[in-house]
Amino acid sequence: MPALPSTHNELDGAAQIGRGNGVPRHVAVIMDGNGRWATSRSLPRLAGHKAGVETVRQMVRAFAKRGISALTLFAFSTENWTRPESEIFELMRLLRFFIRSDLAELHASNVRIRIIGERDNLQPDLLALLEEAESTTSGNTGLNLVVAFNYGARQEIARSARKLAERVAAGEISPAEVTVESLEAGLDTADLPDPDLIIRTSGEQRISNFLLWQAAYAEFVFLPVLWPDFDEAALDLALQDFAQRKRRFGGL
Ligand code: IPE
Ligand code: IPE
Numbered sequence: 001m002p003a004l005p006s007t008h009n010e011l012d013g014a015a016q017i018g019r020g021n022g023v024p025r026h027v028a029v030i031m032d033g034n035g036r037w038a039t040s041r042s043l044p045r046l047a048g049h050k051a052g053v054e055t056v057r058q059m060v061r062a063f064a065k066r067g068i069s070a071l072t073l074f075a076f077s078t079e080n081w082t083r084p085e086s087e088i089f090e091l092m093r094l095l096r097f098f099i100r101s102d103l104a105e106l107h108a109s110n111v112r113i114r115i116i117g118e119r120d121n122l123q124p125d126l127l128a129l130l131e132e133a134e135s136t137t138s139g140n141t142g143l144n145l146v147v148a149f150n151y152g153a154r155q156e157i158a159r160s161a162r163k164l165a166e167r168v169a170a171g172e173i174s175p176a177e178v179t180v181e182s183l184e185a186g187l188d189t190a191d192l193p194d195p196d197l198i199i200r201t202s203g204e205q206r207i208s209n210f211l212l213w214q215a216a217y218a219e220f221v222f223l224p225v226l227w228p229d230f231d232e233a234a235l236d237l238a239l240q241d242f243a244q245r246k247r248r249f250g251g252l
């Protein structure tokens with residue numbers, strides 16, 4: 001059988017799996033609904049975010065167990081800074097807590113962590129923790145866990161375009177070298193395959209500035225379940241749905 005065309009670097013051994021009706025190679029998740037989960041229980045929103053972190057813990061294991069080679073989790077968007085200061089403070093505290101408490105176990109499980117998103121203007125101790133998570137696990141060969149933090153796809157695309165514009169202005173490249181490939185090479189996800197499947201929980205059916213470029217041919221599954229209630233059964237439903245899609249990539 002001839003090799004399937006791929007415009008991306010191959011990621012681990014699972015390279016071709018996502019290209020048919022099998023297990024997706026890269027799944028990205030918009031983890032939404034923490035606040036509503038808490039509110040529906042008359043709890044403060046923070047309780048929903050805490051429960052959401054617990055779901056993250058379980059799902060990292062569940063995705064790895066299913067042979068998915070990359071999992072991208074949307075943890076905090078550039079627009080989430082518009083939330084009340086107290087909620088932002090709690091979310092940052094939870095992220096710090098999660099890295100401190102789980103990094104050793106993730107590393108022992110051979111998980112490779114990467115962070116995508118804007119790093120400028122982050123608090124220095126948080127930035128140091130993110131960098132520690134990446135450097136500690138950089139040699140690991142298991143699940144690629146990509147955390148989209150302070151991430152906005154429009155900003156990511158603009159950053160890549162700016163880098164190319166600077167190179168054009170410096171005379172290093174010509175305008176004709178601003179291509180799909182060179183723009184893609186400047187994205188935070190440059191060495192990752194595009195997501196095959198994007199799951200959004202909570203019933204909302206929108207992309208909210210997540211992976212706009214990379215989602216060009218992703219399959220979408222929107223689930224009514226709130227993120228803290230997302231479990232292996234819900235994951236398997238999404239994977240079954242994905243398995244039945246006919247992906248055409250513009251061809252016949
Ligand atoms: C997702 O849950 C987590 C983040 C955006 C950080 P939300 O906090 O958006 O929960 P809802 O959408 O208000 O229920
Ligand atoms: C998207 O959820 C961002 C994350 C899950 C981190 P939001 O709750 O911020 O998105 P909107 O506001 O409903 O579009």
Ligand code: MG
Binds near residue numbers: 032033034
């Ligand atoms: Mg939300």
